[in-house]
Amino acid sequence: MTVDTTVRNLTTIDSSSSEINEKQNMSTTLTSGDSSLTLNFLSKAGYWFFSSVTYRQAGNEVILLPESEVFAPLGFAYRCGQNVTFSNRINQTLVATFQDLKVQPYFMDTSNVTLIYGDSINCVGFFSVPIWSGLFVVFILLAITxxxxxxxxxxxxxxxxxxxxxxTITINAGE
Incomplete structure (x- = not known):
């Protein structure tokens, strides 16, 4: 969490709670000391979206929006090894950055007591750098061949x- 130029790491969570309302909105609140982060999720058309983060401290509330879309189909988790950043669009004084994020707000109904992540949708996309490199080498070899x-x-x-x-010269093969 970056406020102005001050970086504050929220590595320890004192408490957490989740709430789902009738419109398929879900929020999870993480509390650490006098500040709290509320992660807001939205379910629509078979997908869930990480819509915003609400930061509260000492009565002040700031809504942070994602810089890139964070979504996955229902029953799937979202996984990103890169930084996922939420910022205040009006002024960039408050930024929340999640490192190595793996999140799944709507778990499938299971008989297990513990919730298990579903398959992950990765933020990199289908064509990553190693895939592009491999395709480039294959195309070069095909061109040479x-x-x-x-x-x-x-x-x-x-x-x-x-x-x-x-x-004409004839060669008999029957000897």
Whole structure:
């Protein structure tokens, strides 16, 4: 959590509580000392969205919005190894950054007492840097192979000294 230029790490949580209302909105409040973070989630059309973070301290309340969309299908978790940042759009004095975030607000109904994360949707996207690098190398090798095959198909036999009216050479293979 960054307020102006002061960085405050909320690594210890004193208490937490969750609440779901009839409109499929869910909020989870994390309290540490005199400040609290409320994580607000929204469920719509088979997906859940991490809509905002509400920061409260000493009677002041600031709503922080995500800089990039955080969402996943219901029953799936959202996982991001990069920093996920929520900021105040009016003035950038307050920023909440989650490092190595894994979140799933709506768990599937299970008979287990403990809740288990579903499959994760990653924030990187389908084409990551290693995938692009692998595809680039494969395309280069395919181009080299294609060029080599085209050059081999272009090889001409030397028939300049053959006499078309003369006797042809025959080789019998039956000995």
């Amino acid at each position: 294609f060029y080599g095959i085209m050059m081999m198909m272009d090889i001409r036999t030397m028939d300049r000294f053959d006499d078309p009216k003369g006797k």
